[in-house]
Amino acid sequence: xxxxxxxxxxxxxxxxxxxxxxxxxxxxxxxxxxxxxxxxxxxxxxxxxxxxxxxxxxxxxxxxxxxxxxxxxxxxxxxxxxxxxxxxxxxxxxxxxxxxxxxxxxxxxxxxxxxxxxxxxxxxxxxxxxxxxxxxxxxxxxxxxxxxxxxxxxxxxxxxxxxxxxxxxxxxxxxxxxxxxxxxxxxxxxxxxxxxxxxxxxxxxxxxxxxxxxxxxxxxxxxxxxxxxxxxxxxxxxxxxxxxxxxxxxxxxxxxxxxxxxxxxxxxxxxxxxxxxxxxxxxxxxxxxxxxxxxxxxxxxxxxxxxxxxxxxxxxxxxxxxxxxx
Amino acid sequence: xxxxxxxxxxxxxxxxxxxxxxxxxxxxxxxxxxxxxxxxxxxxxxxxxxxxxxxxxxxxxxxxxxxxxxxxxxxxxxxxxxxxxxxxxxxxxxxxxxxxxxxxxxxxxxxxxxxxxxxxxxxxxxxxxxxxxxxxxxxxxxxxxxxxxxxxxxxxxxxxxxxxxxxxxxxxxxxxxxxxxxxxxxxxxxxxxxxxxxxxxxxxxxxxxxxxxxxxxxxxxxxxxxxxxxxxxxxxxxxxxxxxxxxxxxxxxxxxxxxxxxxxxxxxxxxxxxxxxxxxxxxxxxxxxxxxxxxxxxxxxxxxxxxxxxxxxxxxxxxxxxxxxx
DNA sequence: CAGCTTATGCTTAAATGGAGTATAACTGTT
DNA sequence: AACAGTTATACTCCATTTAAGCATAAGCTG
Numbered sequence: 001x002x003x004x005x006x007x008x009x010x011x012x013x014x015x016x017x018x019x020x021x022x023x024x025x026x027x028x029x030x031x032x033x034x035x036x037x038x039x040x041x042x043x044x045x046x047x048x049x050x051x052x053x054x055x056x057x058x059x060x061x062x063x064x065x066x067x068x069x070x071x072x073x074x075x076x077x078x079x080x081x082x083x084x085x086x087x088x089x090x091x092x093x094x095x096x097x098x099x100x101x102x103x104x105x106x107x108x109x110x111x112x113x114x115x116x117x118x119x120x121x122x123x124x125x126x127x128x129x130x131x132x133x134x135x136x137x138x139x140x141x142x143x144x145x146x147x148x149x150x151x152x153x154x155x156x157x158x159x160x161x162x163x164x165x166x167x168x169x170x171x172x173x174x175x176x177x178x179x180x181x182x183x184x185x186x187x188x189x190x191x192x193x194x195x196x197x198x199x200x201x202x203x204x205x206x207x208x209x210x211x212x213x214x215x216x217x218x219x220x221x222x223x224x225x226x227x228x229x230x231x232x233x234x235x236x237x238x239x240x241x242x243x244x245x246x247x248x249x250x251x252x253x254x255x256x257x258x259x260x261x262x263x264x265x266x267x268x269x270x271x272x273x274x275x276x277x278x279x280x281x282x283x284x285x286x287x288x289x290x291x292x293x294x295x296x297x298x299x300x301x302x303x304x305x306x307x308x309x310x311x312x313x314x315x316x317x318x319x320x321x322x323x324x325x326x
Numbered sequence: 327x328x329x330x331x332x333x334x335x336x337x338x339x340x341x342x343x344x345x346x347x348x349x350x351x352x353x354x355x356x357x358x359x360x361x362x363x364x365x366x367x368x369x370x371x372x373x374x375x376x377x378x379x380x381x382x383x384x385x386x387x388x389x390x391x392x393x394x395x396x397x398x399x400x401x402x403x404x405x406x407x408x409x410x411x412x413x414x415x416x417x418x419x420x421x422x423x424x425x426x427x428x429x430x431x432x433x434x435x436x437x438x439x440x441x442x443x444x445x446x447x448x449x450x451x452x453x454x455x456x457x458x459x460x461x462x463x464x465x466x467x468x469x470x471x472x473x474x475x476x477x478x479x480x481x482x483x484x485x486x487x488x489x490x491x492x493x494x495x496x497x498x499x500x501x502x503x504x505x506x507x508x509x510x511x512x513x514x515x516x517x518x519x520x521x522x523x524x525x526x527x528x529x530x531x532x533x534x535x536x537x538x539x540x541x542x543x544x545x546x547x548x549x550x551x552x553x554x555x556x557x558x559x560x561x562x563x564x565x566x567x568x569x570x571x572x573x574x575x576x577x578x579x580x581x582x583x584x585x586x587x588x589x590x591x592x593x594x595x596x597x598x599x600x601x602x603x604x605x606x607x608x609x610x611x612x613x614x615x616x617x618x619x620x621x622x623x624x625x626x627x628x629x630x631x632x633x634x635x636x637x638x639x640x641x642x643x644x645x646x647x648x649x650x651x652x
Numbered sequence: 653c654a655g656c657t658t659a660t661g662c663t664t665a666a667a668t669g670g671a672g673t674a675t676a677a678c679t680g681t682t
Numbered sequence: 683a684a685c686a687g688t689t690a691t692a693c694t695c696c697a698t699t700t701a702a703g704c705a706t707a708a709g710c711t712g
Contacts (some may be wrong), residue, residue, distance in 0.1 A: 059414070181640075279661095623690080626688080
């Protein structure tokens, strides 16, 4: 059996307070074998941009990724980070039919621009379309109480081994913040994994993996295991915010503190105390005033800032130290 | 060109205050092409245990890894985590000669036991044999001042572009804690990467990559890019200590707080304030008394503790919150 | 101008973190 | 048995940080 290496990218940009990822729709259903093509649904599922590794030509994985991304989308990628390598053969139905074994190396990439991608089928989509339970900016997402919690409770009831049931119950509580547990924004992947195991997401249904989101399925599905990759990316990014100045890769060179806060809130999915956020960022030496001000905010004009590179030298882990940890 | 997937494991155990990894020596020089076999040196280099992925039989990457590790070593792996996927074709000299392209998926695995590995060529080795500059438990490692700092200064002088030189100088200072920068135990990989770029490690010398450590080369080299993988593993593990209770995977079920501290110090490479460490661990709810005491410590008998699983539910990031951050 | 919005500065109480002192309980020595 | 040496454990102190809120500044609209 031959092996193929695929490179998949979660390309993130934040505009208008919405964290967006680049999604491609394959109109020819290239990714789905015939029997999996939805009948009643003309649209193919959202998928992450994908490029194969050419083992002869491509020098390093990172270079290969940057290569085809810039070729296909023309986007200027700033920060690029390898996320995870997925090797489960069942992630792609084609492999059951004697196709090559596809190993996917997933990447997280940040970009400032939100320019329309060069490839016609690419669109920017709100992350939280796919993971609506992750957005707590307007309070606890409604879908958690209305759909996810009861469905998971029901799933837990189906576990016969009491020992195992107790364990899983605890795990669900911890990850989703049920029964008094606190919400940890970073556990994105663990939460998706639970929904997958409980078969609450269509990706876990082998028959019709790409049906439209129904009342019984939280969030819009994606092709193959792409929603899992997205969850990995969001979790990683949320964690990284705290100890590396990656937000600035998503902002213009000069920005107001409110803009900065808006982006952080968009990614972390929680609201932050404005005054403390200011103090944190300013006293932490992460930014310095550019001297200009902007009047585009509606109220009092805001000072503009830019990222202070020197902080990298001064502090071992220059990040945003969001509240709520421990 | 065909592709091969290799799985490499950094298997870590801590005994007698020494963080050890499992290393294999290939007596038949299987990993080195003839022209790279050292002439004056009968021993082959240390290498990480390695197993190929069978694309037909192996179901998931994780399972494949656990499979061959337990088969070859009989070690009970506890915590297993995927580290990184390395795809640089130059990492293996054989690839220049038309061999298959090898993509390596590296894993970090923790184990309690330090039993002699089943495979005859496997030995446990002190991590800091390979990365001596990472061990600050007895103060600043001598090798930093005597060898690394001057050699890096010399390397920086060879950079002609002043802009680039300034950047690299800053980077070196930040990573190695020169010029008043603080030492960040987590930047293990970045430090190795600098040594590699500055050609201070034999792995960067294409001619004789496995020569013995000389006065001009800090630390014992490893085969191929294995020292880079080790650096990745150590950095990741040091980071993880802070927000996940992974240390307990390395300890027996019941342990004294001094034992716990010893393991943490061994891995993080720094000494900790004993009383504060106690407070942290106890007040953090990470452990609870088992009721027993041990007399094996020399002085006053120590209470024994065990890991308190409930902490996973109570706190979002139950780790050890080591000092020195920010 | 009033009334709204957003930005920014400042205060306070509680929690945390880093360092030290003191005491307890064992070992082995004289 | 008194002793020093060793390790464990308890408690104190103070500076810093954090979370939360109050207050003021400076634009906009009508």
